[in-house]
Structures are given as C-alpha cells and as structure tokens.
Amino acid sequence: MAQINLEITTPGKVIYQDTVDSxxxxxxxxxxxxxxxxxxxMSTFEIGIVTVQKGDNVQYFTTGGGTIEVLNNNVLILADSMERVEDIDISRAELAKKKAKERLAKKKEEKIDEVRAKTALDKAINRLSAISRFKT
Structure with a gap:
C-alpha cells in the first residue's frame, strides 16, 4: 500500500516519525x-485517540489536542500532549483524575481555573479509557 510520511511532535520532543498507511x-x-x-x-483536533496504521500494525496514542497539517503525502501533527497507550501509567492517570475531580469539587470554595481543571479531568478520563480499550 502507498504510504504517507508522518511526524508527531509535542513541545518536548518528536513522539513518532515513520511512513504509514493511515x-x-x-x-x-x-x-x-x-x-x-x-x-x-490544516485542522485542529481535540482530546481523544490518534490511530496510526502501518500494514497490520496499529498504534494508539492519547492526545490533549493540537493541529494537523496534510500536504503532498506529508502529515505533521503538532500535539499539546501525546502518549502511546502502552506507555500510560495507570496509577498516574487515576491520580490525575482524582486530583482534577477534587479541584472541580472545590470550585465554589476556592478560586480555581475551572476550564483548566475540566481539561485535566477530560485528559485523565481519555487516558484511562484508552488503557481499557487498547492496552494489551
């Protein structure tokens, strides 16, 4: 099958670089x-799962959102955050979910950035969901 050049980058590093099918x-x-x-x-994407397929190999990544550029069979994904599902630490994801819920529960008592806390909760839920769906 004909392939696409893919690069996935976060602010910290290149996460993935290879030729892929989809x-x-x-x-x-x-x-x-x-x-x-x-x-x-050129488009934006949100918190969710990015799926990369090369032949019979399928890899899943959780993402916190970002942008994607497609041009001449070259795809550049600039992600706010990106993590291979197999690399997710379930205890850290559960702790992040717990902390985000606690922050949201205290929003009336303390001045918090509610949007930031909700985003943290959504990211943690996405990571935990990805583990249950795709981690072997």
Whole structure:
C-alpha cells in the first residue's frame, strides 16, 4: 500500500516519525482519517485517540489536542500532549483524575481555573479509557 510520511511532535520532543498507511485523529468537528493523496488540510483536533496504521500494525496514542497539517503525502501533527497507550501509567492517570475531580469539587470554595481543571479531568478520563480499550 502507498504510504504517507508522518511526524508527531509535542513541545518536548518528536513522539513518532515513520511512513504509514493511515492516520485517524479526533477532529474538533468529528474524527477523520488521512490516507495517501489526501487533499491539503490544516485542522485542529481535540482530546481523544490518534490511530496510526502501518500494514497490520496499529498504534494508539492519547492526545490533549493540537493541529494537523496534510500536504503532498506529508502529515505533521503538532500535539499539546501525546502518549502511546502502552506507555500510560495507570496509577498516574487515576491520580490525575482524582486530583482534577477534587479541584472541580472545590470550585465554589476556592478560586480555581475551572476550564483548566475540566481539561485535566477530560485528559485523565481519555487516558484511562484508552488503557481499557487498547492496552494489551
């Protein structure tokens, strides 16, 4: 199968770089898939799962959102955060969920950034969901 050059980058490092058959991202208006010869595209995506397929190998990544650029069979994903599902530490994800819930519960008593706390909770829930769905 014809392939696409893919690079996934976070502010800290390059997470993934290879030629692949398809990429699926959680677009802000709904998930979408990129295949070879896709039309040029610049889009944002949200918290969710990014799926990368190369032959029979499928890899899943959790993401906190970001942007994707598709041009001439080259795909660049700039993610706020990205983690391979197999690398997720379940105890850390559960602790992050607990802390985010506690912050949201105290929003009336303490001045907190509610949007930030809700985003942290959504990311933790996404990571835990990915573990239960995809981690072997």
């Amino acid at each position: 990429i699926t991202v959680p677009g802000t208006k709904g998930g979408f898939q990129v295949l070879r010869n896709h039309a040029p595209l």
